[in-house]
Amino acid sequence: MATLSPILVQAAQVLCLLLLSPLLTGCIARLEAIIQGRYGPSIFQVYRDILKLFRKQAIIPEPSSWIFRAAPFVACGCYATVATLIPVLTTYPLPGATYGDILGGAFVLALAGFATALAALDSGSQYAHIGSSRAVMVGVLVEPTLIFVFFSVAFITGTDLPYALNAALRHSAADVLRPAHVLAAAAFFMMLLVDTGRIPIESSSATIEFGMIDDARLFEHSGPWMALYKWGGSMKQFLLYTVFLNVLLLPMGLSSSGSVASVAFAIVSLFAKMLALGVVVAAIETTFAKLRLYKITEFIGTGLLVALIAIFAYVVGVG
Amino acid sequence: MLHQLTVPEAFAGTIAMLLLLVQLSLFRSMVIAEFIRVYAIQAWLVAAICFGVGVTEGWAWDLLLLAVLTIVFKGTLLPRYMQGLVRNISSRVELPARINVLASLLLAGALIGLAVLTSIQLPLHQGAFLPQADLATALSMVFVGFLVAILRPNALAQVIAFLTLEDGLFFGTVTLAPGLPFIIGVLLLLDALVAVVVFGVLVRALVERHDAAGIAVFQRLRG
Numbered sequence: 001m002a003t004l005s006p007i008l009v010q011a012a013q014v015l016c017l018l019l020l021s022p023l024l025t026g027c028i029a030r031l032e033a034i035i036q037g038r039y040g041p042s043i044f045q046v047y048r049d050i051l052k053l054f055r056k057q058a059i060i061p062e063p064s065s066w067i068f069r070a071a072p073f074v075a076c077g078c079y080a081t082v083a084t085l086i087p088v089l090t091t092y093p094l095p096g097a098t099y100g101d102i103l104g105g106a107f108v109l110a111l112a113g114f115a116t117a118l119a120a121l122d123s124g125s126q127y128a129h130i131g132s133s134r135a136v137m138v139g140v141l142v143e144p145t146l147i148f149v150f151f152s153v154a155f156i157t158g159t160d161l162p163y164a165l166n167a168a169l170r171h172s173a174a175d176v177l178r179p180a181h182v183l184a185a186a187a188f189f190m191m192l193l194v195d196t197g198r199i200p201i202e203s204s205s206a207t208i209e210f211g212m213i214d215d216a217r218l219f220e221h222s223g224p225w226m227a228l229y230k231w232g233g234s235m236k237q238f239l240l241y242t243v244f245l246n247v248l249l250l251p252m253g254l255s256s257s258g259s260v261a262s263v264a265f266a267i268v269s270l271f272a273k274m275l276a277l278g279v280v281v282a283a284i285e286t287t288f289a290k291l292r293l294y295k296i297t298e299f300i301g302t303g304l305l306v307a308l309i310a311i312f313a314y315v316v317g318v319g
Numbered sequence: 320m321l322h323q324l325t326v327p328e329a330f331a332g333t334i335a336m337l338l339l340l341v342q343l344s345l346f347r348s349m350v351i352a353e354f355i356r357v358y359a360i361q362a363w364l365v366a367a368i369c370f371g372v373g374v375t376e377g378w379a380w381d382l383l384l385l386a387v388l389t390i391v392f393k394g395t396l397l398p399r400y401m402q403g404l405v406r407n408i409s410s411r412v413e414l415p416a417r418i419n420v421l422a423s424l425l426l427a428g429a430l431i432g433l434a435v436l437t438s439i440q441l442p443l444h445q446g447a448f449l450p451q452a453d454l455a456t457a458l459s460m461v462f463v464g465f466l467v468a469i470l471r472p473n474a475l476a477q478v479i480a481f482l483t484l485e486d487g488l489f490f491g492t493v494t495l496a497p498g499l500p501f502i503i504g505v506l507l508l509l510d511a512l513v514a515v516v517v518f519g520v521l522v523r524a525l526v527e528r529h530d531a532a533g534i535a536v537f538q539r540l541r542g
Contacts, residue, residue, distance in 0.1 A: 305425075309431065316439055
């Protein structure tokens with residue numbers, strides 16, 4: 001059986017992110033349409049959208065500077081970098097995987113968000129400004145929760161390197177069911193819903209400015225830049241799903257040998273797990289009512305409290 | 320470094336966390352029917368822990384009987400009776416809150432922290448169920464119950480807050496002192512019964528007041 005060199009597997013991880021993330025977004029959109037009783041777009045629609053945008057002419061607002069043009073590349077670069085830090089396909093660390101722990105990965109993701117917000121400010125459009133101010137506000141609320149989640153998981157497993165977390169969870173399946181771990185995973189899932197624009201207030205395919213958070217930042221971008229952003233949005237969702245599934249919830253199915261067959265199996269199983277999660281997310285998005293904008297603090301506050309209780313559960317020994 | 324959980328411990332821990340989370344949802348419930356539903360869910364969880372302790376104590380009949388009584392009374396009959404009482408007013412009376420939900424949740428988090436930090440200081444002996452975690456949960460539920468009663472200035476909500484607080488005490492007695500006499504467990508059940516009677520009286524008073532107010536409003540509108 002041919003074994004791939006670690007560098008090749010690392011490249012496969014990034015390629016998997018780049019090539020499969022639009023498919024995931026398309027599949028979830030289709031699932032959602034089916035749940036809502038519509039026929040829905042093809043699962044390949046996101047690819048078509050991205051290709052179409054790449055062929056279109058870009059219009060750049062007059063007052064903008066190089067920041068506006070650089071931001072989409074920075075964002076996509078950040079997403080691709082995060083894929084090298086987390087276990088997408090393998091159980092063993094690949095070259096470069098130990099350059100950052102899970103907080104490091106979060107910082108790189110935050111950098112992508114920062115570049116996008118900056119570009120939105122640079123565009124000079126009010127709607128983009130509103131979008132970036134909302135996105136930053138939500139980020140301020142979400143990040144403490146994520147930090148608590150990662151701290152509690154790090155407490156339980158004694159490490160905060162994503163690969164080591166994955167290994168720790170694989171070695172003792174009972175650890176996955178510890179109350180502290182379940183609560184931490186639940187809190188992360190709530191933040192994942194916020195970050196991928198499902199609930200509490202946003203609709204991922206919304207066209208109304210009032211209900212937008214992340215998408216409002218991209219109003220002034222067009223052509224290839226917009227294509228990169230669209231792609232980047234899919235990639236962010238793919239990465240968050242990967243962290244949730246491979247680091248926090250179901251660490252099974254990854255390749256441990258690096259052979260071609262096991263890597264191929266890892267890709268298939270990862271995507272199957274993501275689709276299962278996608279069904280849950282689509283069901284939640286369809287059945288839950290959207291909240292008013294100022295109610296978002298309640299939703300995120302609940303997530304923060306769940307993460308706090310996870311830490312308390314660990315402290316008193318039931319975690 | 321990491322304490323390996325046994326099955327009863329993991330079970331008790333999960334139930335404890337669920338109890339707390341369910342109780343915390345009281346801060347954002349707006350109608351009294353939701354409060355009652357939360358109380359019913361808590362009663363089922365308490366019955367589950369009671370059953371679990373009964374099984375690990377060697378099928379202690381009194382605990383099993385207590386679990387059944389809890390399900391019958393606190394989990395089914397009392398909530399159903401209360402739901403019937405409030406059916407007409409639940410959707411009309413929006414429960415007030417003194418401060419916003421996020422602030423209440425953060426306060427609750429601080430109180431839970433206090434409960435955890437005090438209970439891990441106590442020199443409790445290790446039993447089948449982690450005593451410190453049980454004490455922490457029971458204390459947290461009492462604190463959060465008081466906080467709900469303070470922050471939701473409505474008599475009905477306060478009665479339910481008292482009932483959830485009492486669930487916390489029940490959880491504590493069952494897990495920390497599983498050998499306690501059967502009669503005390505039944506007494507705790509009766510306690511809930513008294514609270515429900517008080518609840519009924521309050522609802523009657525509220526219905527009368529609101530009906531009177533409602534008619535006055537309509538007559539004024541008729542002009």
